[in-house]
Amino acid sequence: MSEPRRGRVRSETARRAILEATRDQLAEHGYDKLSMDRVAAAAGVGKQTVYRWWPSKSAVVAECVLAGYVLADMRVVADTGDLRSDVRAWLMAFVDFVDRDPAAGGLVRALASAAAESDAVATHLYDRFTATAESHLAARLADAERRGQLRDGIPAVMVAEMLFGTVLYRFLVRQDITPEFVDRLCDAIFNGIAAPR
């Protein structure tokens, strides 16, 4: 009985070591220069152990983000009672993070690439982002709806998709996400683009 359990413990330890090594290597070298060889060496495992769980560099980085080893603080949406300024602050924290960390763009692009190429990663990504949206952004949106700050019939998950999607697209096409961009995006999303009738 104890063999499988010990095997499982060893697996979980190795898995965590790999994710921690990936986080450290990302911080030191950035995404483009990240190497699976160095990740395996730093984690003290064979390269085939890394490939057993993740088929590619982008897949292990995606897991690293999704498991909260990097970008973790982006999951929290503040609650000041004013939805618009909370969403703005959340996007601005993202701008700050990207300004501080030159590897951030590569991280976000790795996520997109991994999701594009693997159904399993995409499902995982969606579950995590949906979970994030459920627990933070959607909860915040539902609260705003109760306070009468959100129009009727606007699904919270769609607002999350509009925000994630627009920001992700800016990353993909290498356009800066500036405070001015955040202001314009918040204005368009909250007030709409149509002229008042």
Place this chain on the structure above:
Amino acid sequence: MSEPRRGRVRSETARRAILEATRDQLAEHGYDKLSMDRVAAAAGVGKQTVYRWWPSKSAVVAECVLAGYVLADMRVVADTGDLRSDVRAWLMAFVDFVDRDPAAGGLVRALASAAAESDAVATHLYDRFTATAESHLAARLADAERRGQLRDGIPAVMVAEMLFGTVLYRFLVRQDITPEFVDRLCDAIFNGIAAPR
């Protein structure tokens, strides 16, 4: 003098043959089963000729989309005089296309992946999409602005990014783009999500 010119003609002919072969192979096998070997064979060139111009499968597919060999009709935005119904019709044409062609999801994901992994493809993608936005969507938006259908200070390119980004994100996370989704998205983008004050 004639040698370089003949060389250039040969190059352009081979390039076009590769893109046409990619389009045909995509239609026959879909993106996931697309093989660079088969593309090269169908184009009548060596595999190294394909790799000389495109480093990966996703790169040649991205070029194929960008050069208008597939998805070309998505560039046209109708002009009925009513911006909201034109944008809705444009998104609905996309829904129809995806419903008709089971390879469409793979194509869009290939674009995203190629852009995520290569600065050159990303720049090309942005130039083409910006060009599309400039020539169709942005022109249509500018016209709507003149007719007083668009709120002041809404940059057309940002509207294009919100639309492209949200739709791309739905593809990445493998969520269906349904007529209901299109209606909700148009409503949110045109009317905004904030409750009227």
